[in-house]
Amino acid sequence: IIGVNKGTKFLTYLDDSKKTYLARLHFGKRSLTGDVDGEILEEKDVPDFSQRQIEEAFSSFLGEGEQIPPMTSAIKIDGIPLYKKAHKGLVVERKPRKIFIYSLKFISFEKNVLTFETEVSRGTYIRVLGEDIAKKLGNIGYLEELERTSLGNFSLKDAVKLDSLNENSLLDASPFLPFPAYQIQDEEERKQVLNGVMLYLGKDLGERILVKEGPRALAIYKKVEGTLVYKPERGLF
Structure with a gap:
């Protein structure tokens, strides 16, 4: 925008508005940053989860909750962004933040990759949500792909190319x-x-x-x- x-x-x-994302969560691997760019720290076999199992896990996240920001976020502690501390190999204590998850929609689950859509409040980290979904299902995972599709009443489908x-x-x-x-x-x-x-x-x-x-x-x-x-x-x- x-x-x-x-x-x-x-x-x-506008940053206070609800945000909608389309995400792809790769099960069976945990990365340092919670996304595809981080070093793989752990691997695990992935069961063939059913849509019902996944949707039951989704339901536990709906509504108000708390989330600990990742070390790779831009939140500042002592005036220094967390990601700069993370680049130095530091891990510091972060306080949980209030978030609200309005919806979680199952799209598909193929080849260990779950595609889902979610509408969330400001300050919600989807990579952390992805890791928490995998943990709820007794597994591990990281975000393979993330796309913001709307911000408030602004939708990506209404976007105009710069040229x-x-x-x-x-x-x-x-x-x-x-x-x-x-x-x-x-x-x-x-x-x-x-x-x-x-x-x-x-x-x-x-x-x-x-x-x-x-x-x-x-x-x-x-x-x-x-x-x-x-x-x-x-x-x-």
């Missing part, structure tokens, strides 16, 4: 933001938004709202904790 002009203001919020881009390719990003829209009520409220004044809405609309005037996005507001007051976080005008 490429942001242009005012569209760059939306990009940081085909033109003005007609530009989209209004506001409908794709992962929080509700709030329409300003009158001219006074419009002035408040344009001047960066806090809004008392009298109801809870969620952590963030997109303040709009008709189809035009004016600002992103964030709720003041413990109140029904929203404060400006980013102007879009």
Whole structure:
């Protein structure tokens, strides 16, 4: 996703959206990095898992859970990305992070390779999910291939090649933001938004709202904790 002009203001919020991936999990081998690029550390015979066995394993991962980030991630500890520590052969303690798995869909299982689709929250590492699925089935595995197919309401099938881009390719990003829209009520409220004044809405609309005037996005507001007051976080005008 490429942001242009005012569209760059939306990009940081799109990362909060749900993400959908198509993954290929290779059973019978465990790698240092959890993917095809890592050194193979262990090998194991692979049973002929049935679709039912795999789907039963899937069901145990659905919903809210915790996941320990891999050492090959970009998360910083003491100001240094974990992958840089890993390249030096270091392993450090990582705290579990809350994640949410919305769906896991079986596609196929052939020649020790499971192809599946999953929709997950921000911060979910699919390579770790793959390893955990293999472990749940009493085996080992690593990700052979991974493709992100959607981010929020953006789908890979709607992507445009760079050499085909033109003005007609530009989209209004506001409908794709992962929080509700709030329409300003009158001219006074419009002035408040344009001047960066806090809004008392009298109801809870969620952590963030997109303040709009008709189809035009004016600002992103964030709720003041413990109140029904929203404060400006980013102007879009």
